[in-house]
Amino acid sequence: MARKTKAEAELTRDAILDAAEAIFFEKGVARTTLDEISRAAGVTRGALYWHFRNKADVLTALIHRVESPIDHLLADIAEADAGERDLLDRTRQVFRRVFEELAEDTQRQRVFTILIQGTELVGEMQPVQDHFDAKGQRLVAEIRRVLERCRASGELPPEVDPALASSAVHAFVIGIHMLALRCGGPLDLRCDAPAMIDMFFAGLARGRLPRPENHTEIA
Amino acid sequence: MARKTKAEAELTRDAILDAAEAIFFEKGVARTTLDEISRAAGVTRGALYWHFRNKADVLTALIHRVESPIDHLLADIAEADAGERDLLDRTRQVFRRVFEELAEDTQRQRVFTILIQGTELVGEMQPVQDHFDAKGQRLVAEIRRVLERCRASGELPPEVDPALASSAVHAFVIGIHMLALRCGGPLDLRCDAPAMIDMFFAGLARGRLPRPENHTEIA
DNA sequence: TTAGATACATACATGGATGTTTGTAAAGAG
DNA sequence: CTCTTTACAAACATCCATGTATGTATCTAA
Numbered sequence: 001m002a003r004k005t006k007a008e009a010e011l012t013r014d015a016i017l018d019a020a021e022a023i024f025f026e027k028g029v030a031r032t033t034l035d036e037i038s039r040a041a042g043v044t045r046g047a048l049y050w051h052f053r054n055k056a057d058v059l060t061a062l063i064h065r066v067e068s069p070i071d072h073l074l075a076d077i078a079e080a081d082a083g084e085r086d087l088l089d090r091t092r093q094v095f096r097r098v099f100e101e102l103a104e105d106t107q108r109q110r111v112f113t114i115l116i117q118g119t120e121l122v123g124e125m126q127p128v129q130d131h132f133d134a135k136g137q138r139l140v141a142e143i144r145r146v147l148e149r150c151r152a153s154g155e156l157p158p159e160v161d162p163a164l165a166s167s168a169v170h171a172f173v174i175g176i177h178m179l180a181l182r183c184g185g186p187l188d189l190r191c192d193a194p195a196m197i198d199m200f201f202a203g204l205a206r207g208r209l210p211r212p213e214n215h216t217e218i219a
Numbered sequence: 220m221a222r223k224t225k226a227e228a229e230l231t232r233d234a235i236l237d238a239a240e241a242i243f244f245e246k247g248v249a250r251t252t253l254d255e256i257s258r259a260a261g262v263t264r265g266a267l268y269w270h271f272r273n274k275a276d277v278l279t280a281l282i283h284r285v286e287s288p289i290d291h292l293l294a295d296i297a298e299a300d301a302g303e304r305d306l307l308d309r310t311r312q313v314f315r316r317v318f319e320e321l322a323e324d325t326q327r328q329r330v331f332t333i334l335i336q337g338t339e340l341v342g343e344m345q346p347v348q349d350h351f352d353a354k355g356q357r358l359v360a361e362i363r364r365v366l367e368r369c370r371a372s373g374e375l376p377p378e379v380d381p382a383l384a385s386s387a388v389h390a391f392v393i394g395i396h397m398l399a400l401r402c403g404g405p406l407d408l409r410c411d412a413p414a415m416i417d418m419f420f421a422g423l424a425r426g427r428l429p430r431p432e433n434h435t436e437i438a
Numbered sequence: 439t440t441a442g443a444t445a446c447a448t449a450c451a452t453g454g455a456t457g458t459t460t461g462t463a464a465a466g467a468g
Numbered sequence: 469c470t471c472t473t474t475a476c477a478a479a480c481a482t483c484c485a486t487g488t489a490t491g492t493a494t495c496t497a498a
Contacts, residue, residue: 003462003463003464003465003473003474003475003476004464004465004474004475004476005464005465005466005475006465006466006474006475008475009474009475009476012475012476030248030249033454033455033456034455034456035454035455035456043476043477044476044477044478045455045456045457045477045478046475046476046477046478047475047476047477049456049457049458049476050474050475050476051475051476054343054456054457055456056343056344059344059347060344060347063347068354070351070354070355070357070358071354073358074354074357074358074361077358077361077362077365078361080365081361081364081365081368086374087365087368087369087372087374088365088366088369088374088375088420088423088424089374089420091362091365091369091420092416092417092420095388095392095416095420096413096416096417098392099395099399099408099409099412099413099416100408100409100412100413102408102412103408103409103412109400109408112396112400113400113401115337116337116396116397116400116401117337117401118334118335118336118337118401119247119248119278119333119334119335119336124273124275125275125278125279128278128279128282129403130403132289133403135287135289135290135293136289136398136405137405138289138293139289139292139293139296140405142293142296142297142300143296143310145300146296146299146300146306146307146310147307149300149306150306150307150310153306155305155306155307155308156307157426159421159426160418161414161418164411164414164415164418165418167398167405167406167411167415168391168415168418168419169314170394170398171391171394171395171397171398171406171415172387172390172391172394173314173317173394174393174394174397174398175389175390175391175392175393175394175395175397176318176390176394177331177335178335178390178393178394178397179355179386179389179390179393180318181328181331181332181335182332182335182336182337184348184349184352186352186355186356186359186386187386187390189318189319189321189322189328190318190319190322192383192386193318193319193321193322194315194318194319195380195383196383196386196387196390197311197314197315197318198311198315199379199380199383199384199387200387200419200422201307201308201310201311201314202378202422203419203421203422203423203425204307204422205307206422206425206426207376207378207425222443222444222445222446222492222493222494222495223444223445223446223494223495224445224494224495224496225444225445225495225496227445228444228445228446231445231446252484252485252486253485253486254484254485254486262446262447263446263447263448264447264448264485264486264487265445265446265447265448266445266446266447268446268486268487268488269444269445269446270445270446273486273487274486
């Protein structure tokens with residue numbers, strides 16, 4: 001085969017990564033073969049093994065293509081930290097921007113989705129995934145009804161949107177699960193998680209707590 | 220081989236599930252072979268294939284062993300909904316209990332960890348996972364410093380614990396990513412995510428917003 | 439008591455993905 | 469201009485996990 005120039009070689013490398021990103025995204029990493037990737041990139045496995053050592057190497061290269069958003073966050077926070085006034089509000093804006101920028105960057109979205117994909121539930125396990133998703137939707141709907149009643153009764157301030165808040169509760173609960181259960185999870189289920197729940201609900205109620213004797217400690 | 224009685228057969232089935240749970244937990248689903256599972260259970264693959272159709276069937280059986288915590292949640296919320304007063308506070312207690320009970324149930328913890336495991340980063344991808352974990356820790360530390368300054372300056376009420384709140388922000392951000400990026404993600408990055416960030420920070424500040432003109436809309 | 443079903447173990451058949459090796463035509467260095 | 473290196477393609481070797489088929493001893497029901 002005709003040897004390519006350096007620029008062309010870099011082009012095929014990118015093509016391989018693009019193909020891997022697309023196939024990993026829709027089939028999951030474990031169920032994707034190196035032959036599929038190279039074939040989708042218009043080359044053979046020979047090319048792939050020239051540029052990468054194995055599948056894991058391809059994946060790490062994919063990750064390195066999108067600069068870590070946490071780095072981004074850290075830099076922005078440091079910048080916000082340098083200012084003098086409205087520090088909290090500027091930090092809020094930093095976090096807003098993280099998601100606004102992620103919304104524009106579909107490549108980063110795909111790579112993150114690949115990394116997040118739990119247990120490769122795609123394929124044979126798809127019904128399980130769908131089942132869990134449906135349960136989540138029902139949960140959000142229930143919480144929303146509760147929060148609407150709370151706002152009507154004045155337990156919740158009127159500026160809190162029940163629809164948004166219910167989704168927020170869902171996200172919060174999911175996030176706590178992630179941090180507590182995933183490897184190196186720095187969160188303690190017994191102590192941190194309940195305290196964080198209290199904090200979140202106190203924030204929703206703007207700090208207006210009900211009767212203090214109603215607070216149950218761990219039995 | 221001597222045929223077992225029904226009770227004994229059910230025992231080997233449980234042994235297979237126990238073994239699968241342990242090995243899935245430490246090696247991930249994709250990198251675990253059915254031979255490992257049956258061997259760890261003290262039987263051969265013949266027994267496994269008698270009780271289950273394939274690996275996915277084993278995994279679904281594992282999931283069904285722990286009743287869905289979302290069902291739990293839904294039931295508890297419905298129960299709380301039935302009451303008359305302090306609805307918000309009782310809902311808060313329901314969510315507290317979810318994590319308190321999860322903390323006691325190590326089996327459910329393992330199954331959930333198996334399901335959550337992202338892209339089977341175990342094995343060759345472990346350094347990537349560790350790298351991300353470290354980044355997360357640094358992020359929490361930075362946020363904590365910012366929140367401490369905010370509390371000192373009065374932007375944050377004194378009852379908000381910066382250490383806890385920083386971890387909460389982390390969990391919240393992770394959860395939003397999950398809901399927005401994962402299959403069937405019901406969250407919109409452009410609209411919902413920033414709004415939820417605003418809501419969270421407003422809750423931290425107990426609704427005390429800074430200058431309103433400081434709120435940036437999506438550029 | 440016996441015929442069939444059960445609960446496995448064992449052996450086999452197969453594919454399919456990986457890693458490696460070899461071939462090769464052109465690029466690039468001197 | 470040639471010699472080496474590059475950037476792959478193509479063929480090979482190998483293994484390993486899966487699925488299935490078969491064997492078989494016991495349980496169980498009639």
